[in-house]
Amino acid sequence: MPSSSQDRRIAVVGLGFVGLPLSLSYWQQGAEVFGAENDPRLRSELERGVTHHLESDDGQPIAAILSAALASGRYHLVGSAAEATRQADATIVTVGIPHGPTGLDLGPLRGALQEVVDAAPPGHLVLLRSTVPPGTTRQSLLALARARGRNVGEDIFIAYCPERIAEGRAFREFREMPVILGAFDEASLARARAVVEVVTRASVTTSASVEAAELSKVIENVQRDVNIAVAQELARACEPADIDVFEVIRLANTHTRVHLLEPGPGVGGFCLPLALSYFLPFAQEHGVVTPTLLAARRTNAEVPPLLAERALSHARALAGDAAPRVAVFGLAMKDYSNDARLSPAVEVCETLRGLGAEVRAVDPAVPPQFAFQRDEPAWAIEGAHALLLLSRQTALESWLEDVPRLGAMHPGAIVVDARNWLPHGDELLAPLGLAYWKI
Ligand SMILES: NC(=O)c1ccc[n+]([C@@H]2O[C@H](COP(=O)([O-])OP(=O)(O)OC[C@H]3O[C@@H](n4cnc5c(N)ncnc54)[C@H](O)[C@@H]3O)[C@@H](O)[C@H]2O)c1
Structure with a gap:
C-alpha cells in the first residue's frame, strides 16, 4: 500500500x-x-x-x-x-x-x-x-x-x-x-x-541540485554511448588479428573495476544515440568542447552503413547480375526488445535497400511496420546471399539452433554475426559451405 x-x-x-x-x-x-x-x-x-x-x-x-x-x-x-x-x-x-x-x-x-x-x-x-x-x-x-x-x-x-x-x-x-x-x-x-x-x-x-540530477542521467547515457564506441573500435582491431572481440571483453571484465559493453550493429533507441544532443547545448552554453564524446558518437553512427556495405559486397559477388538478397534477423534497437525506434538494424536494412539489395527481415517481437518485414525466418533466408544477425530474439535463437536450416541460403553465402549469436560460427557453418564473419 x-x-x-x-x-x-x-x-x-x-x-x-x-x-x-x-x-x-x-x-x-x-x-x-x-x-x-x-x-x-x-x-x-x-x-x-x-x-x-x-x-x-x-x-x-x-x-x-x-x-x-x-x-x-x-x-x-x-x-x-x-x-x-x-x-x-x-x-x-x-x-x-x-x-x-x-x-x-x-x-x-x-x-x-x-x-x-x-x-x-x-x-x-x-x-x-x-x-x-x-x-x-x-x-x-x-x-x-x-x-x-x-x-x-x-x-x-x-x-x-x-x-x-x-x-x-x-x-x-x-x-x-x-x-x-x-x-x-x-x-x-x-x-x-x-x-x-x-x-x-x-x-x-x-x-544537491535539480540540474545535477538531470545531468547525471544525461551523462549515464553518454557514458554508455562512449563505452560502446570503445568496444566497436576494439572489434575493428580484433578482426584482422583473428581475435574474438567478445572473448577479449569477457576477459577484461573479470577485472573488478572494468565494465566494457559489447559491440553490435550500432547504437539505437531514443536514449543513447540522442544522449549527446541533451548534453552538447549545456556544454556549449558554458564554452566547453567535447571532442571525445563527439568522436564516440561518430564511431557508433558509422557502424550500420559500414556493416551494410561490407555484407553487400559479399552478396553482390555471389549474386552476379541478379539483385543481391540479404536476410536480416532482428530489427529491434537492442537484444530482446520490441522497440525499433532509431534501430541500427532498421538503418542497415534501409541502407541495403538504397544500394539495390532485396532485404527480407524477421523480428517476431517488433510489431509489423516495414515493407521488408515478415514473421517467417525460412522465407527470409531462402536463396539469400547474406544473413545478418543484428538483434537477438528468443524465438529466432530457437529457430537458429537447427543450424542446417541455413543450408537453404545461396551456396557460399555469408552469415554476419553482430551479436555473438553463434560463438563458434566458423565451425558450425563451414560444413554448410557458408562463410562467417563476427564483428
Ligand atoms: N524507454 C526506456 O527504456 C527509457 C529508459 C529510461 C528513461 N527513458 C526516458 O523516459 C521518457 C519516456 O520514454 P518512453 O520510451 O517511455 O517514451 P514513449 O514515447 O514510449 O512514451 C511516451 C508516451 O507519452 C505519450 N504522451 C505524449 N504527450 C502526452 C500528453 N500530453 N498526455 C498524455 N500522454 C502523452 C506518448 O503518446 C507516448 O505514448 C523519455 O524521456 C526517455 O528518454 C526511457
Whole structure:
C-alpha cells in the first residue's frame, strides 16, 4: 500500500515504454492509478489489455498485469494529462522528447507539464521522470508553476527523478534500481521521496541540485554511448588479428573495476544515440568542447552503413547480375526488445535497400511496420546471399539452433554475426559451405 495516505492516488502521464510499467507498478502496490495517454490508438489497445511491450514481472507478462489492473477498478485509463491530474494526489510525467530534423522537440513535454500544472489541485506533487536537457525542470516546470501564481513547496510540489530502467527489466528495476531525486525545496523532496518509495526498495539519493540530477542521467547515457564506441573500435582491431572481440571483453571484465559493453550493429533507441544532443547545448552554453564524446558518437553512427556495405559486397559477388538478397534477423534497437525506434538494424536494412539489395527481415517481437518485414525466418533466408544477425530474439535463437536450416541460403553465402549469436560460427557453418564473419 502507498506509504502515505496523502499519496494514494497516482497519475502517470504518457503510457509508453516507461509510463505503462511504472503505472502498473504503482497499481501493484495498492495505489489507485490514473494513466493518461493522448495517443488514441495506443489508448484503445491498452483499454483492450493489448500491449506489445516485452516486460514481465516474476514470469507474469505485462499484458496479464494490465488486464488484471483494468479488471480491478483501481486502474483507470484517461485521454489527457489534465483529466488524470485532477483526480490524483501526485502526477508522474514520463513523456518523451522527440528528435526532429531541427533537434530536440520539447513541445510535447512542455504541453504535458502545462496541462498538469494547470489541473493540479492544491497540495499536488508533480514528479518529472523524463530524461531532459539540464535546466528543463527549472525552465519548463518551476517557471511555469510560478507564472501561474502557484506557491512551490506550499500549494504545489515539484521534483525531478531521472528514469534509469532498461526496457525489458522495467518492473524489477523500478523496485531495485537506486533512485536519484532533486527538488527546489525540502517539502517537495520529502513528498517526492514518499511517492518514489511506494515502489522502490532501493536507495534514494538526494541531489544537491535539480540540474545535477538531470545531468547525471544525461551523462549515464553518454557514458554508455562512449563505452560502446570503445568496444566497436576494439572489434575493428580484433578482426584482422583473428581475435574474438567478445572473448577479449569477457576477459577484461573479470577485472573488478572494468565494465566494457559489447559491440553490435550500432547504437539505437531514443536514449543513447540522442544522449549527446541533451548534453552538447549545456556544454556549449558554458564554452566547453567535447571532442571525445563527439568522436564516440561518430564511431557508433558509422557502424550500420559500414556493416551494410561490407555484407553487400559479399552478396553482390555471389549474386552476379541478379539483385543481391540479404536476410536480416532482428530489427529491434537492442537484444530482446520490441522497440525499433532509431534501430541500427532498421538503418542497415534501409541502407541495403538504397544500394539495390532485396532485404527480407524477421523480428517476431517488433510489431509489423516495414515493407521488408515478415514473421517467417525460412522465407527470409531462402536463396539469400547474406544473413545478418543484428538483434537477438528468443524465438529466432530457437529457430537458429537447427543450424542446417541455413543450408537453404545461396551456396557460399555469408552469415554476419553482430551479436555473438553463434560463438563458434566458423565451425558450425563451414560444413554448410557458408562463410562467417563476427564483428
Ligand atoms: N524507454 C526506456 O527504456 C527509457 C529508459 C529510461 C528513461 N527513458 C526516458 O523516459 C521518457 C519516456 O520514454 P518512453 O520510451 O517511455 O517514451 P514513449 O514515447 O514510449 O512514451 C511516451 C508516451 O507519452 C505519450 N504522451 C505524449 N504527450 C502526452 C500528453 N500530453 N498526455 C498524455 N500522454 C502523452 C506518448 O503518446 C507516448 O505514448 C523519455 O524521456 C526517455 O528518454 C526511457
